[in-house]
Each structure stands twice: as C-alpha cells, then as structure tokens.
Amino acid sequence: MNKEKSAIVYYSWTGNTKIVAEVFSDLLDIPIDPIIEKKIRVSGNIPLAALSAMLGLRSTIEPLMIDLNAVTNLFVAGQVWAGHSTPAINSFIHRTDFSGKKVWLIITGADENRPEKVIQKLKSKIINKGGEVVGIYTLKTRALIGNKDIVTHEEVREPIKDWLEQSNLL
Numbered sequence: 001m002n003k004e005k006s007a008i009v010y011y012s013w014t015g016n017t018k019i020v021a022e023v024f025s026d027l028l029d030i031p032i033d034p035i036i037e038k039k040i041r042v043s044g045n046i047p048l049a050a051l052s053a054m055l056g057l058r059s060t061i062e063p064l065m066i067d068l069n070a071v072t073n074l075f076v077a078g079q080v081w082a083g084h085s086t087p088a089i090n091s092f093i094h095r096t097d098f099s100g101k102k103v104w105l106i107i108t109g110a111d112e113n114r115p116e117k118v119i120q121k122l123k124s125k126i127i128n129k130g131g132e133v134v135g136i137y138t139l140k141t142r143a144l145i146g147n148k149d150i151v152t153h154e155e156v157r158e159p160i161k162d163w164l165e166q167s168n169l170l
C-alpha cells in the first residue's frame with residue numbers, strides 16, 4: 001500500500017473510534033483526520049443521537065484538513081447508533097467522491113453481533129459513489145451508558161495489528 005496516498009478519517013463522539021483510528025494511523029504510518037460536526041453534540045444526549053441515526057440524518061460537518069483528492073487508499077472509521085450509521089458519517093459519505101479509491105470501513109459498536117446492516121448500507125453507498133470497498137474491520141466496544149469505559153490504545157493494538165497482517169497491510 002502506498003502510504004503517500006493513504007489516510008484515515010474518523011468520527012467519534014464518545015472516544016472509542018478515535019482510539020481505534022489512532023492505532024490504525026500509528027501502525028500504518030498514515031495521516032489521520034477527524035470528521036467534526038459543526039454543531040457541538042451535547043454530551044450525554046443519547047436519545048437525540050439515537051433518533052438522528054434512526055432517521056438517517058446527515059449532520060453538517062467541517063471541511064477536512066487533508067485533501068482527499070490525493071488519497072487512493074482511504075480508511076473510514078465510524079460507529080453504530082441505534083442499529084444505524086451516524087449522522088456525521090452519513091454526511092461524510094454523502095459529500096465524498098470515492099471514484100478511484102479503495103476503501104476500508106472500520107465500525108465500532110457495543111453489540112456482541114457484527115453490525116451487518118450498517119456495514120452493508122455504508123458499503124453500498126460508497127460503491128454507488130464510485131468507491132471499491134476492500135476491507136471491513138469491526139471492533140466491539142463496551143456499552144457507555146452511565147460510564148466512560150472507552151477502549152484503550154493498548155488493548156486494541158494487538159487485534160488491529162493481527163487484522164492488518166492478515167489483510168496484508170502490514
């Protein structure tokens with residue numbers, strides 16, 4: 001994989017996906033860029049977040065720092081809310097031209113089961129926008145309702161490294 005033409009973008013509200021994206025960026029030695037919502041999402045407003053995801057809404061997001069035109073290997077990291085993709089990720093996918101890009105999807109979620117529905121929906125949206133989805137990585141995080149038990153860099157490093165090796169990315 002050409003590192004010069006690779007990058008990872010992520011959205012994270014409660015911190016898990018940020019950690020996961022940071023580990024990918026570190027292991028692959030590629031730039032990382034957060035997808036940031038223009039309107040600050042009030043911490044703890046779970047019902048609103050869940051509802052906005054269920055309705056398939058798109059939030060307004062800030063422009064990225066990196067130039068995606070120069071990126072052909074793109075890692076996109078997001079999460080599951082109420083069985084759906086999140087408004088910031090919906091928005092990012094909506095506004096991005098994936099033509100000529102290989103895309104790896106990284107999805108975090110607290111559920112035991114792999115979020116197949118979210119994966120398939122995001123995958124088809126990316127394919128419809130010209131991208132080629134070449135890999136999916138999912139990570140089970142811990143339920144955050146009522147606590148702040150986010151994953152640590154240390155605990156996710158080995159599983160991610162294993163997956164990257166199996167995917168011939170390391």
Ligand SMILES: Cc1cc2nc3c(=O)[nH]c(=O)nc-3n(C[C@H](O)[C@H](O)[C@H](O)COP(=O)(O)O)c2cc1C
Binds near residue numbers: 050141144
């Ligand atoms: C509003 C809300 C709804 C959620 N719904 C689900 C869900 O339906 N399925 C699931 O597996 N995890 C669900 N989760 C857990 C998150 O997907 C998980 O904590 C994820 O790692 C959060 O990413 P972040 O910390 O980067 O924001 C939900 C979390 C929130 C805040």
